[in-house]
Amino acid sequence: MPTHHIIAIDGPAASGKSSVARALAQRLGFSYVNSGAMYRAVTWHVLQRGLNVHEPAAVATATEQSRIVCDLVDNQSRMLIDDHDPTPHLREDDVNRAVSLVSSVPRVREILVAHMRGYGKKENVVMEGRDIGSVVFPETPFKFYIDASPEVRVRRRLAEGQRDEIAARDRADSSRVASPLVIAPDAAVIDTSALTIDGVVDQIMQRLVAKGLPVHSQTATPGGQRMNPYYWLGYTLSRLLAQSFFRFRIMHRERMIQSGPLILAMNHQSFFDPPLAGNASNRAIFFLARKTLLDHWFWGWLLPKLNVIPVDQEGSDRSALKALIRILRAGEATLVFPEGARTLDGNLQPAQPGLGLVIAKTLAPVVPMRIFGAHEAWARGSKKIRLHPITIVVGHPIFFTQADIAERGKDVYQRLSERVMNEIAKLTIDGNG
Ligand code: DC
Numbered sequence: 001m002p003t004h005h006i007i008a009i010d011g012p013a014a015s016g017k018s019s020v021a022r023a024l025a026q027r028l029g030f031s032y033v034n035s036g037a038m039y040r041a042v043t044w045h046v047l048q049r050g051l052n053v054h055e056p057a058a059v060a061t062a063t064e065q066s067r068i069v070c071d072l073v074d075n076q077s078r079m080l081i082d083d084h085d086p087t088p089h090l091r092e093d094d095v096n097r098a099v100s101l102v103s104s105v106p107r108v109r110e111i112l113v114a115h116m117r118g119y120g121k122k123e124n125v126v127m128e129g130r131d132i133g134s135v136v137f138p139e140t141p142f143k144f145y146i147d148a149s150p151e152v153r154v155r156r157r158l159a160e161g162q163r164d165e166i167a168a169r170d171r172a173d174s175s176r177v178a179s180p181l182v183i184a185p186d187a188a189v190i191d192t193s194a195l196t197i198d199g200v201v202d203q204i205m206q207r208l209v210a211k212g213l214p215v216h217s218q219t220a221t222p223g224g225q226r227m228n229p230y231y232w233l234g235y236t237l238s239r240l241l242a243q244s245f246f247r248f249r250i251m252h253r254e255r256m257i258q259s260g261p262l263i264l265a266m267n268h269q270s271f272f273d274p275p276l277a278g279n280a281s282n283r284a285i286f287f288l289a290r291k292t293l294l295d296h297w298f299w300g301w302l303l304p305k306l307n308v309i310p311v312d313q314e315g316s317d318r319s320a321l322k323a324l325i326r327i328l329r330a331g332e333a334t335l336v337f338p339e340g341a342r343t344l345d346g347n348l349q350p351a352q353p354g355l356g357l358v359i360a361k362t363l364a365p366v367v368p369m370r371i372f373g374a375h376e377a378w379a380r381g382s383k384k385i386r387l388h389p390i391t392i393v394v395g396h397p398i399f400f401t402q403a404d405i406a407e408r409g410k411d412v413y414q415r416l417s418e419r420v421m422n423e424i425a426k427l428t429i430d431g432n433g
Helices: 017-028 035-048 056-065 093-102 106-122 132-136 150-159 166-175 197-210 229-246 273-278 297-306 318-329 354-362 410-426
Strands: 006-010 031-034 068-073 076-081 125-129 142-147 188-191 249-251 262-266 287-290 308-311 333-336 366-372 391-394
Touching: 006 017, 006 132, 017 031, 017 125, 017 197, 031 035, 031 106, 035 056, 035 076, 035 093, 035 106, 035 125, 056 106, 068 106, 093 166, 106 125, 106 132, 125 132, 132 142, 142 197, 150 166, 188 197, 229 273, 229 297, 262 273, 262 318, 262 354, 262 410, 273 333, 273 366, 287 318, 287 333, 297 308, 308 318, 318 333, 318 354, 333 354, 354 410, 366 410
Parallel strands: 006 125, 006 142, 031 076, 031 125, 142 188, 249 391, 262 333, 262 366, 287 308
Antiparallel strands: 068 076, 366 391
16 A cells, blocks of 8 residues: 555556646655656667567566666656666657557566555655556546547647657557556546646646645745736747747747746857747746846836846846745746856856755756757857847756755755756757757
8 A cells, every 4th residue: 555645647648648747746746757767668678688579578587687776866756777777768769669569568567566656655656657547556546547639649749859659559558458548437537638737737736635635835836927018028029029030949848837936947148048038938937137237217117027137246146046036935937047147159158056056945946948049149249140040948847855955055056056057958959858
């Protein structure tokens, strides 16, 4: 019997269950476990060993002989297999193709289900998969089945830049003998075709509360300031202009967290960055700017309406850090440049500790973002603007825990900032990372 709360999120491929499960875990302050990633990890391992995935006996033996270690890192599941971290390989084409076969081997399921139940013994978890409510934790009262129309699911995978034979995988996952994809009789079914991630999470939260789950999330603060007309106009105009002149696009906007305290952390290339970064979120976010910028009568009138907060100096200045902490404690979102200043040569620069300090004080989640092309469009110090394409890629949210800030001090802050900067560095212009 699990000793903690388990929220089971099942559903077919590309139904949106991963995004929903992650966002839900963050709202509840639970850990997030992706069971599909565990089957993918074993699949990668079997392929690495050059085994034939069509031979269940060989797959079963390889799984039995491998050393599988499951733990939680940053509130998320991570699995090591024979001391390797397969995370970078989980979405490779050959893994996509073979995972249904590997996950249909009963012995593989038996071994991995035991590890999944292990998570339930350690922590409160949101676990996503195909059979979490029906087989892994049939006794949990909190079961959801997330679905979306096949057209919407194919579109979502394509938008992720992935080739994935969804229809074939659905067929294989639903028809296999061992734990087929079924809807647990007591699961609430939610169709996400026409809903946003936050909309789905809201629905789930309501049902969880109705079912008696004690919800006291530290990120439940509504915050989420709505746009005033000035902000809306600035937001819309900057997008339209950037789209026409710089072929501006934002990749993986669906990864954005749309409620509660949030730090948008982006590399800094040009003066275009703040309004363009603001377009990655549906809500009015807050920006810091040097006081002197507001000295002019026009800017002094307009910028506060665009949520620009004046500080003595940008970067790691004390007044800036205090302003950021105040914004986040109010449940709002803010843009931070971890490098502190615009790049001179277009390359990423080292992270400053200021961001880490703000994380340590607020435990706010961070959405890493990387901007490409803004340096080419308007280099620091240059008077010329060139019509170079600009792209922003949004990364997966990073969640921090008390364990991350058990110690305080400049080194810890520096490491937290570096962690964010590393995630930014992993993002590539084609939307990977
Ligand atoms: O969620 P996903 O697409 O990453 O899952 C990959 C495969 O793993 C999926 O095709 C079926 C299998 N799977 C499973 O059999 N049982 C689970 N609980 C999760 C995934």
